[in-house]
Amino acid sequence: MLQKAVLKLFVVVVALQLSSCKKWLDLQPQDGLTGAEYWKTKEQVQAAVVGCYASLTGSATGSRNAAESFFLWGELRGDMITSTLATTPEQIDVINVNILPTNSVSNWRGLYETINYCNTVIDFAPGVLQQDATFTQAALDRYVAEAKALRALMYFYLVRTFDQVPLKLKSTSSDNDIVDLAKSSQTVVLEQALKDLGEAEQFAVVDYGNRDANKGRITKAAINAIQADIYLWLDKYTECVAACNKVINTNQFGLIDGSDQGIWFRNLYVTGNSNESIFELQFDQQKLNPFYTMFLTSQRKFLANPIVMDEIYTVDFLDPLKFDIRADGASVRATDQTIWKYVGLSTSTTRALEESYAHWIFYRYADILLMKAEAENQLGNGQAAIDIVNIIRSRAKALIATAQNPAPNDKIAISDYIIKERAREFSFEGKRWFDLLRNAKRDNYQRLDLLLDVVAITVPADRQQQAIAKFRDKNCHYLPIFTYELTTNKALVQNPFYK
Secondary structure, three states: OOOHHHOOOOOOEEEEOOOOOOOOEEEEEEOOOOHHHOOOOHHHHHHHHHHHHHOOOOOOOOOOOHHHHHHHHHHOOOOOEEEOOOOOHHHHHHHOOOOOOOOHHHOOHHHHHHHHHHHHHHHHHHHHHHOOOOOOHHHHHHHHHHHHHHHHHHHHHHHHHHOOEEOOOOOOOOHHHOOOOOEEOHHHHHHHHHHHHHHHHHHOOOOOOOHHHHHHOOOHHHHHHHHHHHHHHOOOHHHHHHHHHHHHOOOOOOOOOOOOHHHHHHHHHHHOOOOOEEEEEOOEOOEOOOHHHHHOOOOOOEEEOOHHHHHHHOOOOOOOOOOOOOOEOOOEEOOOOEEOOOOEOOOOOEOOHHHOOOOEEEEEHHHHHHHHHHHHHHOOOHHHHHHHHHHHHHHHOOOHHHOOOOOOOOHHHHHHHHHHHHHHHOOOOOOHHHHHHHHHHHHHHOOOHHHHHHHHHHOOHHHHHHHHHHHOOHHHHOOOOOHHHHHHOOOOOOOHHHO
16 A cells, blocks of 8 residues: 555656746656655755656556546446446446455555655655755745645545545655554545645645646646535535635636637647646656557457437537537547547547557636536526536537526536536546536435436446445445555455445
8 A cells, every 4th residue: 555565755756847848747767765865955855746746647666557547436437438348357347336355446556656755745845944055945835735735636536436545644755654554534534635735725836937837737726626626525515616716716717719629629638738727647758648558449448338429419410510529529439439538639530659648637627617516506506507507518519409408496407417517528537427426425315316327327237236236335336445455554444335
């Protein structure tokens, strides 16, 4: 877990580059050290912070790439993907609600590696003030803010996926730091995450002076986006709206114009780091993403579920010139159900393997708007929520067939409208399962039907009743703790459903 796998801490520490012609993150590995031997200069602190981000693009211990974990955890249990002949048995078991603790999809090691990188910055960077006279308190505060915010985001992914998880706030940098940790509740973990984010917000950078850094590193706006997401998960709607408004009121972001699908697609998904982007995981020619083989080759593991085109986006058969720009040629290639966002070089041309560096988008402006809409609806401001949804739909040229006209006081109907619009807007961006679960669990699982409907779409008919019975137990909505973690950390107890 957060133990033996992270003892070789800075095997990957990368150089920071802020030139206009290159990505801010140069992923050429450099050797690094921990402890007193390493922490002497401000440049080493900077490299260590960059190492926190780099750990998400490739693990020092060979753990699964974080972007792949985010996709698997956010999409396998949703209803927008389907398997192929190359899908692994473990992945099929997750889709079929048949996961066991031995299933490596539930391996969380990569995220705890990143958490340990962040903990190490938080623990050791302050000591550099006494080592390097050119290192200022303001610079230290900014670096620690990045580490705390990134740590908070990792814990948010973990609790949404596993429910209770170990909360480790001190670094593991030697054998003496290895301790067995019990799980902490969602409440405790998210309270810590919000505390970290609140502290980080005070010192976070607003503008690094470079577009790629602004989108690839934690900024104040990225912190506000994470806060809004956590508040929405915790049903703290007033706080969610306030956090969204902080992002909106910066006037730094906007929806990319959708009048030309090709230009929109290129800016948002091919080039990346667009005006709409708030925080993206940066890949480039030196560090490719994991999606080429997952979605494009003859061994691709996942396809878009047929419902994506048939029901989620739909087609105007009377006028083929009318289409949702997020559909064919953007999220999916309709002719063969290819998941397109990560493998398309244009709306009709695929990437080559060496061009597989589409970014993983954590947050973009459309998400801020739709999170605000969801919160406004729960606060009783239904018309405000509808107006926001219609802004998103107008940009996307959404078809009339997917339009709804809920009454402003019909909270359930508006909620369904927002859920469906989020499916259209964020297809395959790792948000679907979390969107469904967040809405399902609200008001003591008043909308369990949202999860049961998934079973009817994704699970084979002869297994559906068993899957439905499992989903009626809320503990089944979270993944099991991977068996390896139980054997190496004796303080851990398996999630109740999997005992």
